[in-house]
Structures are given as structure tokens and as C-alpha cells.
Amino acid sequence: MTRKSGCTRPGRPLHVFVGLLLPVAVTMFLGSGFPAQAQSPIPPMEFSPEQVLEFAHHLFSEQEYFRAIGEYQRILFLYPDHPQAQNAALRIVQCYFRGKRWHQALEAVNAFLRGYPQSSLRWEARFLKARILDELGRGEEARKEYSSIIDEQPGRPLVAEAWYLIGLSYAKEGRWLEADQALSQVGSEDLFYARAQKVQQIVAEESEAKRKDPALAGLLAALIPGAGHLYCDRPRDAAIAFVFTGAFAWATYEAFNQNHEGLGVGLAVVTAAFYGGNIYSAVNVAHKYNDRQEQRQQERLAPYGRISFDQPQAPSVSLSLKFSF
Numbered sequence: 001m002t003r004k005s006g007c008t009r010p011g012r013p014l015h016v017f018v019g020l021l022l023p024v025a026v027t028m029f030l031g032s033g034f035p036a037q038a039q040s041p042i043p044p045m046e047f048s049p050e051q052v053l054e055f056a057h058h059l060f061s062e063q064e065y066f067r068a069i070g071e072y073q074r075i076l077f078l079y080p081d082h083p084q085a086q087n088a089a090l091r092i093v094q095c096y097f098r099g100k101r102w103h104q105a106l107e108a109v110n111a112f113l114r115g116y117p118q119s120s121l122r123w124e125a126r127f128l129k130a131r132i133l134d135e136l137g138r139g140e141e142a143r144k145e146y147s148s149i150i151d152e153q154p155g156r157p158l159v160a161e162a163w164y165l166i167g168l169s170y171a172k173e174g175r176w177l178e179a180d181q182a183l184s185q186v187g188s189e190d191l192f193y194a195r196a197q198k199v200q201q202i203v204a205e206e207s208e209a210k211r212k213d214p215a216l217a218g219l220l221a222a223l224i225p226g227a228g229h230l231y232c233d234r235p236r237d238a239a240i241a242f243v244f245t246g247a248f249a250w251a252t253y254e255a256f257n258q259n260h261e262g263l264g265v266g267l268a269v270v271t272a273a274f275y276g277g278n279i280y281s282a283v284n285v286a287h288k289y290n291d292r293q294e295q296r297q298q299e300r301l302a303p304y305g306r307i308s309f310d311q312p313q314a315p316s317v318s319l320s321l322k323f324s325f
Helices: 014-033 049-061 065-078 085-098 102-115 122-135 139-152 156-172 176-183 193-208 214-223 227-231 235-257 261-305
Strands: 307-309 321-323
Touching: 049 065, 049 085, 065 085, 085 102, 085 122, 102 122, 122 139, 122 156, 139 156, 156 176, 156 193, 156 261, 176 193, 193 261, 214 227, 214 261, 227 235, 227 261, 235 261
Parallel strands: none
Antiparallel strands: 307 321
């Protein structure tokens, strides 16, 4: 049996390799044959600044405040010189305010005042800044902001509004005399006169409302168990404290009187616990009484400090700050 020299048998048939390589080659050929212009991406959709503003206003009206912030920021980034850019900047402040993000609102309003110092909206921004400071519990700073507005005399309506808000701020802190003095600066010809009169009436009523002294409540409870609760208008608690403390005190006396020292000591411990608890409870009840009074006071004042913003109907509409009742 003879073998042909120079011939080797391949590991697998040649047509298998051809079948594998042919699709790749065809694909590469076809891909290189198309011009680059035919593969250009779809052009991005573009919106005018007016359309972006309209969408942002829509989000604001739907109370989607944090989504609206993104759209207003888009205006500031892409169209910083647009006539409505300052409106968008102030809307960002309002969105943070509505969303109760007080620190972000304060940063945004400071940025607005730095960026647009001569804007026609600066008074709305400054009033809003003072309100933000008030919400942050920085009442003294808020009143300084209002006072600076008064000193600059932007016009009688705004001055009267500033006096009104100063009085309202003092009233929230229970500083009745200062509140009454500030509210008295609002004249009968001013827009806020009727509201100032209503707040002054609340101030007069609240200034006469009695508060309970926790120290006095504790002292009365120490002298006579239950007396501190009675002072705080809690007759039922007063009766319970008096009866239980008195009963255990009498039982303790009887135990020692009948030479039951062990029982007497145990009852004395219980009596001391009731007596001390009676004092602690009286002080606590006095604090709770005052807290309820303060909460009621804040609830009465709340409607007079509520702010609402005009909803923009078109991108060219400016913003205004007002109170709603």
C-alpha cells in the first residue's frame, strides 16, 4: 500500500472554515460600504425657553415642586439672559419654600438677591427671605429683614406689610407688648389694617390668658397632695393624688402605731413614691397646660401668616407674594 508524498490530511474539511468566515466577511464588507451620512443619529428634540417655562409652571401648579426646580434650573443654565430668568430664579425659592426645605430656600433666595439686586421682584424675594428665617426659628433675623425694608421705604403698602409681619412674628413668640406696638403702625388706610386689627384682638386675648407656673404647682402639691393638680384645672387627678397618698400615709401610720415595723417601712416607701409622683405629676401637668395654650395660640395665628403665590398663566407673567385668608 503506497502513500502520496507531500500530502497531509487536514484536521477538518475546508468548507467548514469557509462557512464560518463567509458571514463575517460579508458583514464587514456591507458595513464598510455604507456612507457615514446614512448612519447619523436622530436629532434631539429641542424646546423653546417659553415651552420649558410653561412646563415648569405646570409642575409648580401640580405641586411637583422638586421636579419644577429642575426645569427652572434648566432655564437659568441654558438661557441665563432670558427676560424670565429672574422669574425662574424666584420660583426656585418658592418651590423650596412650598416643599419646606428651609435651608435650601434660604440659599436660593440669597443667590437671587446676589444675582438680581435691582430686580423688580427683589421686594418679594426679601419678604420671602424674612419668612424663611421665621420658619427656621430665627425670628430676630426675620424682624431685622423686615425693619430694613421699612428703612428703605419702598412704598407705603410694603412698609405696612412689613410692620404687620413684624407684629405677627412677635405674637408667635408670645411677646404681646411688642406685637401690639408693631401692629399699631398699620394705619387705617393700609391694606393690612383689617388683618392687623384681628391679630391685635388675638394678642389682647392671649395676653390676658392665664398660664400655669410649674414651680407653684409643684409647691402646692408638696404642701397638700392633689393641690397642684387642682391649680392646673385637673380636679379628677387632684382627687386621685389626695386619696391615694392620704390612704397610704394613714396605713403607714397605723402600721407603726401597731408595732408592725416591717410593714410600716414598706408602706412608707410606697407612700413616698406616691407623694413624689404627685409633685412630679403636678409640675408636668402645668407644663402640658401651657403647651396646650401655646398650641391653641399658634393655631389662632396660623391663618394670618399663610402665604400663597399667584400661579403664572404664561411665561411672561411676573410673580407676586400675597397672603390668603
